[in-house]
Amino acid sequence: MLKATERLERLVSMVPWLIENNGATIDELVDRFQYPRETMLNDLTKVLFFVGPHPHTPDNLIEINLQDDEVWISQANYLARPLNLTYAEAFSLLAKGKMLLQLIDEDSAHSSLVSALDKVANCIGANQEQVVIDPGVRGSEIYSITNESLLNSKKMTITYYSFNEDYSSNRTIQPLGLGINDRYLYLRAYCETASDLRTFRMDRIIHAEISNEDIDIEFLEGLEVEPTQNPIDLDFQFSVEGRATLLVKKSDSWIVSKYPTHSVIEKENNMLEVTLPVSSNIWLGRLLLQLDPGASVIKAASGVDSDAGYSLAKRILSRYGLDD
Amino acid sequence: MAAEKLERILKLLAELLNASTPLTAEELRHKVHMYPDNLVAFRKQFSRDKAALKDMGVPLDVISVGSSGKSAEAYFLDNKKYYLPDLDLTDAELSQLNYASNSIHLIGELTEEEALRKLGGYTKQRSDHNASASIGNFETFDRLFQALSEKKKTSFSYASKQRLIEPYLLQFKGEHWYLTGRETGTDSVKSFRTDRITNLSIGDTSDEYILPDSLSGADFSYFSYGDDDEVIAKVLIDNSHLKWVESNLDVPVAINADGDGIAEFVVKNYDSFINRVLLLLDHAEILEPDFLRQRLIERLKNLQNTHEGSNA
Numbered sequence: 116m117l118k119a120t121e122r123l124e125r126l127v128s129m130v131p132w133l134i135e136n137n138g139a140t141i142d143e144l145v146d147r148f149q150y151p152r153e154t155m156l157n158d159l160t161k162v163l164f165f166v167g168p169h170p171h172t173p174d175n176l177i178e179i180n181l182q183d184d185e186v187w188i189s190q191a192n193y194l195a196r197p198l199n200l201t202y203a204e205a206f207s208l209l210a211k212g213k214m215l216l217q218l219i220d221e222d223s224a225h226s227s228l229v230s231a232l233d234k235v236a237n238c239i240g241a242n243q244e245q246v247v248i249d250p251g252v253r254g255s256e257i258y259s260i261t262n263e264s265l266l267n268s269k270k271m272t273i274t275y276y277s278f279n280e281d282y283s284s285n286r287t288i289q290p291l292g293l294g295i296n297d298r299y300l301y302l303r304a305y306c307e308t309a310s311d312l313r314t315f316r317m318d319r320i321i322h323a324e325i326s327n328e329d330i331d332i333e334f335l336e337g338l339e340v341e342p343t344q345n346p347i348d349l350d351f352q353f354s355v356e357g358r359a360t361l362l363v364k365k366s367d368s369w370i371v372s373k374y375p376t377h378s379v380i381e382k383e384n385n386m387l388e389v390t391l392p393v394s395s396n397i398w399l400g401r402l403l404l405q406l407d408p409g410a411s412v413i414k415a416a417s418g419v420d421s422d423a424g425y426s427l428a429k430r431i432l433s434r435y436g437l438d439d
Numbered sequence: 440m441a442a443e444k445l446e447r448i449l450k451l452l453a454e455l456l457n458a459s460t461p462l463t464a465e466e467l468r469h470k471v472h473m474y475p476d477n478l479v480a481f482r483k484q485f486s487r488d489k490a491a492l493k494d495m496g497v498p499l500d501v502i503s504v505g506s507s508g509k510s511a512e513a514y515f516l517d518n519k520k521y522y523l524p525d526l527d528l529t530d531a532e533l534s535q536l537n538y539a540s541n542s543i544h545l546i547g548e549l550t551e552e553e554a555l556r557k558l559g560g561y562t563k564q565r566s567d568h569n570a571s572a573s574i575g576n577f578e579t580f581d582r583l584f585q586a587l588s589e590k591k592k593t594s595f596s597y598a599s600k601q602r603l604i605e606p607y608l609l610q611f612k613g614e615h616w617y618l619t620g621r622e623t624g625t626d627s628v629k630s631f632r633t634d635r636i637t638n639l640s641i642g643d644t645s646d647e648y649i650l651p652d653s654l655s656g657a658d659f660s661y662f663s664y665g666d667d668d669e670v671i672a673k674v675l676i677d678n679s680h681l682k683w684v685e686s687n688l689d690v691p692v693a694i695n696a697d698g699d700g701i702a703e704f705v706v707k708n709y710d711s712f713i714n715r716v717l718l719l720l721d722h723a724e725i726l727e728p729d730f731l732r733q734r735l736i737e738r739l740k741n742l743q744n745t746h747e748g749s750n751a
Contacts, residue, residue: 119441120491123448127495128556147560149552162442166449168457169470193456196522197557201496203577204554206584208536210572210611211543211551218542218568224535231532235558238524241588247610247656253570257682262569276683281720283679295546295573298613321682404717408741411749425746427720428739434721435736 117151122158125150130163130177130194138180138187159186168193205239206246208232213248252300252317260323261302264290268330268342271304274322275315279395283321284308289330292343293317305335312340357393359421360414362386367406374402388413396420400427447473448488452497456521461502461513489514495553497521523557533559542566547574572611575634582641583609583618583633590650592623592642597631601638605648609633610656619656621648630657660689662715665708670728672712676700677722684723688715701726709734 117125129148133139145152159179167176167190177194180187200208212232219225229243236243252258264271271290276283288304291312295301299316306313335341358377363370365385370376377390393399396419403410403424415421432438450471454462464485468474474481492499498520504513528536533555540551541564555561574580586593587606594603606620607628616633658664676684678698685692692700706712713735716723725732 119444119448120494122441122445123491124495124553125556126445126449127452128553132559146562148556149561157442158445162446163449165446166453168450168453169472171450171472193453196525198496198521199498199523200554200557201581202585202588203581204496204551204557205588206580206609207545207551208540208554210545210574212536212539214543214570214572214611215539215568218570223531224538227529227531228535228539231528231536234526234528234532235536238526239588241584242650242654244654245587245608245650247608247612247654248572249610249612250570251613253572255682258570259568266569276679293571295614298615300614318683318687321679401718401720403742404739405714408738409745410742411745413749422746425743428742430721431717432736432739434724435732437736 117154122150122154125155126158126163127194128197130188130191131197133186133188134191134195138185140184141186142184144186156181163188200235200239202239205235205241208235209241209243209246210248213243213246214250214253217248217250217254257320257323258317260325261290261293261317261320264325265292265342267325268332270307270326270328270330272324272326273315273320276319276321278316278319279398281397286313287326288313288315289335290342291335291340305338305340312338356416357395357419358390358416359393359399359412359419360388360390361403361406361410362388362413363410364407367410370402370406390414393419396423397427399423404428404431443473444488447471447484448491451488452492455499455514455516456518458515461500461504461515463504463511463513465511467514526558528558534562537562537564538566542568542570544569544571545574546571547577573614575616579633579636579639580609580616582639586641587618587620589645590648591645592647593620594638594640594642595631595636596638597636602631604629604631607650608654608656612657612659617657619654660704662708662712663705665711667707667709669705669707670731672704672706672728672731673726674702674704674716675724675726676702676719680719680722684719706731713738 125148164179177191178189232243286308288306291303302315380388400423412421454470500515503510552561603623604620610617617630619630622629681700690702692702
């Protein structure tokens with residue numbers, strides 16, 4: 116059942132369209148304006164029929180002409196044009212349209228969308244160039260395979276590059292849905308190779324294929340997870356046990372805002388002592404490569420390699436032909 | 440009851456759209472002729488009806504009329520602002536807007552079904568293209584888009600500083616939205632992450648500035664702007680890391696006979712560039728220019744020296 120305000124919104128959009136098109140069938144109006152048939156007929160004949168400016172005499176009330184399954188409207192000049200778009204509506208259309216432009220080929224549909232977006236932007240005084248969309252991984256074949264798999268509830272086989280461990284692995288997964296966390300898009304899935312739930316960063320999936328096998332809904336329900344078409348906000352927990360204390364220059368204080376920390380202590384000579392969780396030794400080594408070369412590990416928890424930066428530097432130097 | 444409310448708001452809208460001068464609440468009460476006699480009940484109902492119109496996007500202005508001491512609030516609907524301009528949308532254009540609406544999902548409170556009904560109809564349809572992007576705080580976007588559409592100066596707090604900006608564009612990149620505009624205090628074009636903007640305030644004056652001839656958003660290749668002399672760097676990238684480079688570094692990669700790639704970067708910030716290459720560990724190698732290659736090697740050797748020194 117539509118609320119009065121929802122019926123109002125539909126009427127002030129539908130009446131101009133009816134006038135411009137010189138009438139329409141009820142079925143077409145029901146489809147075009149998502150107006151339930153009985154509600155619409157009631158609103159046309161028992162509400163709109165009595166509307167007009169003061170003094171509400173028959174000559175200034177809206178005239179509704181309903182014959183068989185067709186309806187015409189007259190004496191409603193002040194409702195002959197729709198209400199303008201709000202800024203939010205125009206922005207939403209532009210953002211979606213610009214994203215789609217990045218995903219479709221340049222053909223006739225492409226050019227119709229470009230001209231439509233120009234018109235939408237113009238009607239609120241903007242320029243469509245004022246909304247810029249970089250689809251990132253959404254423009255990739257892997258993203259499109261992932262979506263197809265989610266839409267059809269099919270398993271996938273993927274090759275995934277683990278940034279924290281620096282190795283690639285082949286996996287069969289049952290995709291559950293996409294998620295967003297800070298700057299990245301992730302795929303949540305049940306990984307059959309690891310026999311557990313996993314979250315994969317989309318830009319690190321380096322190969323993907325859709326499988327003929329359906330995902331096992333009954334099995335997933337047993338794990339109390341369910342596939343979703345709507346992306347969700349992801350929240351990641353950082354390791355409590357793996358941690359390291361680094362001595363870094365103050366000019367590298369960006370790590371404090373970028374990563375979670377256990378403690379930050381100001382030291383002499385413009386240095387900071389930063390204790391932070393470590394997700395893997397490769398991760399720690401990469402972090403050290405990004406810092407001023409004067410940074411060092413002064414304390415490392417059990418399992419955390421205080422030589423992580425040194426070892427990675429050695430590996431890279433070897434690539435440049437500089438072995439010990 | 441709902442039918443009565445609908446009829447009353449439609450009559451109120453009819454009066455406002457037909458009025459050539461602002462009308463007071465009392466005049467509207469008389470003309471609509473559906474409000475209760477009791478003054479308190481009338482004010483309550485009238486207030487709710489105005490809110491319903493405003494929520495729908497009806498640009499209802501309130502102005503003061505009458506002489507001083509006897510002034511009253513009057514309501515006026517500027518028809519130029521109310522009516523959608525004649526867009527002359529073709530069926531193909533409307534169909535493409537509907538397709539975009541069904542294909543792309545903005546995670547947030549924005550909806551464009553009402554917008555499409557205004558434009559001629561919303562159709563729910565299955566799409567071959569699907570993508571989702573997060574929209575964040577709806578109210579911030581609504582106001583920022585209004586500011587850049589009407590060319591109104593905008594002030595906000597960002598990174599502990601108060602800024603006055605002439606907004607140029609909104610840009611989606613890497614799961615975040617950015618506002619790019621000219622900062623008046625520094626006379627420079629800057630980009631700001633919208634989710635970090637606080638204390639947003641939009642100026643009252645429209646058309647306060649002119650947009651530049653060509654608009655471009657933030658450049659996220661940090662190494663491509665800086666004070667160093669510009670060089671073209673060639674980097675050999677292992678086949679296993681080509682996808683990552685293409686999607687993270689925004690650079691075309693030429694594939695050689697071995698299946699590895701050679702990417703060319705415009706570099707104006709050497710340290711920032713070396714940082715990016717180091718993220719690839721030993722899966723990439725700077726081929727040229729030689730001085731950048733040597734600089735990377737020197738940095739790694741310095742790291743090793745610090746490590747050896749602290750372990751000595």
